[in-house]
Amino acid sequence: MEVLERIKSINPRIIYVLILVVIAIPLIKPFGLPMMVMQPSKDFYDVVESLKPGARVMISWDYGAGSDVELDPIAKSLLIHLVKKGAKIYATSSIPDGPMFAERSLKVLESLNQQYGSDYVNLGFFAGGESGIAAWAENFESVFRTDWRKTPAAQIPMMEGIKSAKDFDLIVTLNTGPGGYGTPDVWVRQIYVAKNVPLAMGVTAIMGPQTMPYLQSHQIAGLLVGLRSAAEYEALLRAPGIATAQMDAQSAAHTVILILIILGNLGHLADKKHRRKTSK
Amino acid sequence: MLKRTLPLAITFIVGILMVLDYFVKIPSLNTSAASIRGWMPLVTSFAVITGTLNLVAVHSDRIRHRRPGWYNSAALFLFLAVTVIIGLSKGTTAPLYRFLYDKILIPCGSTMAGMTAFFIASASYRAFRATNADSTLLLISAALVMLGRVPIGEFVSNEMPSVAQWIMDVPNMAGQRVFLVCSGIGFMSQCLRIIVGLNRAHLSGNE
Amino acid sequence: MSTSFDTWVAALITLAMFSLAIYKENPVYRLAEHAFIGIGAGHAIVTGVQVIQTSGINPLLKNAEYRLLIPMFFGILLFARYSKSYAYLSRLSMSLIVATGAGLGLRGAVQAQFLNQISATFLPLNSINNILIVVGFVTGLTYFIFSTRYTRYLNGKLSVVPRIGRCFLMIAFGASFGNASMGFLSMLIGRVLFLVRDWLGLSSLR
Numbered sequence: 001m002e003v004l005e006r007i008k009s010i011n012p013r014i015i016y017v018l019i020l021v022v023i024a025i026p027l028i029k030p031f032g033l034p035m036m037v038m039q040p041s042k043d044f045y046d047v048v049e050s051l052k053p054g055a056r057v058m059i060s061w062d063y064g065a066g067s068d069v070e071l072d073p074i075a076k077s078l079l080i081h082l083v084k085k086g087a088k089i090y091a092t093s094s095i096p097d098g099p100m101f102a103e104r105s106l107k108v109l110e111s112l113n114q115q116y117g118s119d120y121v122n123l124g125f126f127a128g129g130e131s132g133i134a135a136w137a138e139n140f141e142s143v144f145r146t147d148w149r150k151t152p153a154a155q156i157p158m159m160e161g162i163k164s165a166k167d168f169d170l171i172v173t174l175n176t177g178p179g180g181y182g183t184p185d186v187w188v189r190q191i192y193v194a195k196n197v198p199l200a201m202g203v204t205a206i207m208g209p210q211t212m213p214y215l216q217s218h219q220i221a222g223l224l225v226g227l228r229s230a231a232e233y234e235a236l237l238r239a240p241g242i243a244t245a246q247m248d249a250q251s252a253a254h255t256v257i258l259i260l261i262i263l264g265n266l267g268h269l270a271d272k273k274h275r276r277k278t279s280k
Numbered sequence: 281m282l283k284r285t286l287p288l289a290i291t292f293i294v295g296i297l298m299v300l301d302y303f304v305k306i307p308s309l310n311t312s313a314a315s316i317r318g319w320m321p322l323v324t325s326f327a328v329i330t331g332t333l334n335l336v337a338v339h340s341d342r343i344r345h346r347r348p349g350w351y352n353s354a355a356l357f358l359f360l361a362v363t364v365i366i367g368l369s370k371g372t373t374a375p376l377y378r379f380l381y382d383k384i385l386i387p388c389g390s391t392m393a394g395m396t397a398f399f400i401a402s403a404s405y406r407a408f409r410a411t412n413a414d415s416t417l418l419l420i421s422a423a424l425v426m427l428g429r430v431p432i433g434e435f436v437s438n439e440m441p442s443v444a445q446w447i448m449d450v451p452n453m454a455g456q457r458v459f460l461v462c463s464g465i466g467f468m469s470q471c472l473r474i475i476v477g478l479n480r481a482h483l484s485g486n487e
Numbered sequence: 488m489s490t491s492f493d494t495w496v497a498a499l500i501t502l503a504m505f506s507l508a509i510y511k512e513n514p515v516y517r518l519a520e521h522a523f524i525g526i527g528a529g530h531a532i533v534t535g536v537q538v539i540q541t542s543g544i545n546p547l548l549k550n551a552e553y554r555l556l557i558p559m560f561f562g563i564l565l566f567a568r569y570s571k572s573y574a575y576l577s578r579l580s581m582s583l584i585v586a587t588g589a590g591l592g593l594r595g596a597v598q599a600q601f602l603n604q605i606s607a608t609f610l611p612l613n614s615i616n617n618i619l620i621v622v623g624f625v626t627g628l629t630y631f632i633f634s635t636r637y638t639r640y641l642n643g644k645l646s647v648v649p650r651i652g653r654c655f656l657m658i659a660f661g662a663s664f665g666n667a668s669m670g671f672l673s674m675l676i677g678r679v680l681f682l683v684r685d686w687l688g689l690s691s692l693r
Binding site: 282283286287288291292293294295296297298302315316317318319320322323325326328329330331332333335337352353355356357358359360361364368372380381382383385386387389390391392393395396397400404415417418421422423424425426429430446448449450452454455456457458459460461462463464465467468470471472474475483 | 676
């Protein structure tokens, strides 16, 4: 009983340091716990797998600092997968921070011998959120006149023949949700509903549950949720990477959180019992 | 006229135009709607700048009146000025720009967001209690999802990931759909109120 | 341990931010926080100016696309809010932006967030999962009837309907909490990984 009392009054800073230490251990010495691949990740993989060589795929980096830990690994695996399928990649972003993260992720394409301008291009930021998506979905050239490096669109070979969203075989948003200018709702409204173009999403774990109704209603073709899905995607590509490596730290931290929840509840039950006794 | 009637008229006409464009095929109407949509990325890019100018106004006021912490505002101006000068003169791919972004902005933003995990851990033993049927259900769902989405869950039981996925796909999906439909109805009514001029929040201030 | 200046700056910034939770609010944290806001605001200005330049000024001056004068005009009007006498002019631009967003949002939401969601719930009642989705959705909706007191219609034995709905909502909240915890921990893991791998050189994870 005394232990539970003590736990209740523990200084939260001790918990913070404990979490830091518990996270650091598996990062220094990984446990290598196995992990199965769930159906949504397989479905997402199949969507990309079904693309024909030369397919045009737009990826929108709709995230900034913080969400990069979860969405960068998804971006990396997706880019590798698209290269394997011989797809042309068009990077863009509905938030000002997006192109900076896109540039970082696109570096993987250089190592895969992809040519900028003919295999992939970073079109940079488009303003306007929902109106912005609606604008380029209808008239691509009016919004993307240059790429992020300020090269005129007319001088970029892979921009030829792109008139609207309908010219893409798949559009993917890597999305951080509210706070971003183009939330998942907005993409569904303007890409799937208005243009009927296949749309897939990679979202942060926080956004995952609320995006599920779009997946079940088939308004999005595939959905990856957070670091877990990123690790599953790496497993499907048989290329375990940084997401897989971080899952052990997730295990360790969640074990601590679950123990804390149990201790907190035991303390609460003990409290209740004690109060009942004293009131008698 | 300019202060209230014209903005309300623009709101009504443009809003109706956007809605009608979806349902009616009249070439002149469709072209006008498409033109206005085409303007938006350019118009709103000005809004991106005005949004940050508000921040400048607030912090310059703090420096002018030597309010507590004014030197932090001065530092803010310094970083803002350096970022803008390098960004506009050398571009966002310049090494110094990337340094500011990758080595200062990203660590700050990521750490700030990551620190929320501390508060979740702290809340998990202080507030996450099974006090009644509802909170017990919430707690069980959260615990199963947490455990099922990390490899240690599989270590405990092979079925754990499937249980977590089932919660996400079935009861969670049904609940989230309720939120989505209800928030959708709220959003639609708000859009309608804006278009017909009942909601004028965007016209308030600036008298 | 890293010998790179860049890594040291990022590591010290990370520690400065952590100091808020582990120690208390302090001048180093405040400085880092303001640097973050300053660079973020600066980046937004740079990106905004780039878009104006590439989609507005350049085509206007180089290709004589005079039709761009209209959106440029509305964009410039937004700056009127900083003038006491002409602030009202910015409302014209605000009306245009808000009305376009409302019109586009309205027409899309009817389909995406309403009709398609309802039609996706019309499932054949041939499996427990389908039954649970239909029951969860219908009963959950009854919990959100605000226009009238639902107890007027769902009283007596029927009062169990919104109660069942509430159970589904609680499970959804739980799933959200579980995922949120995973999301925030991912962010924290990212920072700790940076410290132990890039800064301290204690990890070889790639």
